[in-house]
Amino acid sequence: ICFLFSGLIGRSWAMVFASGGFKVKLYDIAQQQLTSALENIRKQVKELEESGFLKGALSAEQQLALISICTDLKAAVEGATFIQECTPENLELKKKIFGQLDLIVDDNVILSSSTSCLLPSKLFTGLKHVKQCIVSHPVNPPYFVPLVEIVPHPETDPSTTERTYSLMKKIGQSPVKLNREIEGFVLNRLQYAVISEAWRLVGEGVISPTDLDLVMSDGLGLRYAFIGPLETMHLNAEGISNYCERYRDGMRLVLNTFGPVPEFSGEIEQKINQAMSEKIPVVPKVLDARRKWRDECLAGLSKLKKQMKSD
Secondary structure, three states, rough: OEOOOOOOOHHHHHHHHHHOOOEEEOOOOOOOHHHHHHOOOHHHHHHHHOOOOOOOEEEOHHHHHHHHEOOOHHHOOOOOEEHHHHOOHHHHHHHHHHHHHHOOOOOOOOOEEEOOOOOOOHHHOHHHHHHHHEEEEEEOOOOOOEEEEEOOOOOOEEEHHHHHHHHHHHHHOOEEEEOOOOOOOOOHHHHHHHHHHHHHHHHOOOHHHHHHHHHHHHHHHHHEEEOOOHHHHHOOOOOOOHHHHHHHHHHHHOOOOOOOOOOHHHHHHHHHHHHHHHHOOOOOHHHHHHHHHHHHHHHHHHHHHHHHHHH
């Protein structure tokens, strides 16, 4: 497996695949960037092993032995069966990378992008190997959040989708297949709907920013960690049809009061920023500590979910 560029997502992907026993090659244009990425991965993998949260059946050293680095693109992708692009969300940059790959790969390798919002039709149209192209959108951080959205280009061969799906299952991720591309895919469409209403509720003075987050973390989020909104509806009544019979009028009444899409700027932005900054100061050391705490919580929750499923 080859990962193009060794930023946060590339490093996390590399750790996930190595935990599944795959040989991994990290590519970047700067040797120092790769050296730093490898040191970061080693530190994280060792810490995960010590805390009991290391994924997979292999030891930390065995997993680390599977990861190598390369600054030559052609050498990096040689022999790869799956190539995952992890560059920043820049359409022209990504198109440039896939254009280069299109000239050097064979007809068997899968070309995959980690993009969170760029449509496959914008990324891959016109490529000679378009049938082998697909989006595999992870959730940050991929090591702790297993969902992967698999989004095909209109010309993607069904076998590419199936092979990608099987590969993600094999490494312990939770892949979902979109039948067609759509702006924002599915996760971000759901996420943006929540963010949008959260922004409006705070902006209209209904609730404070910190209490708004509590509604999700100690309310909706608890059950959504195990079941989705549709199963929630199903269980909160005698099935979906009964739920709709009971609540459709109330849902429509509330939904019709939702306002326009927020600008995400101005006074409301300042209000939310102040509240969040008071809770978590925008200082690298503090942010990193909070992210580490978040990842530890996610790792613990993931372990609990796995245990509950096996039970």
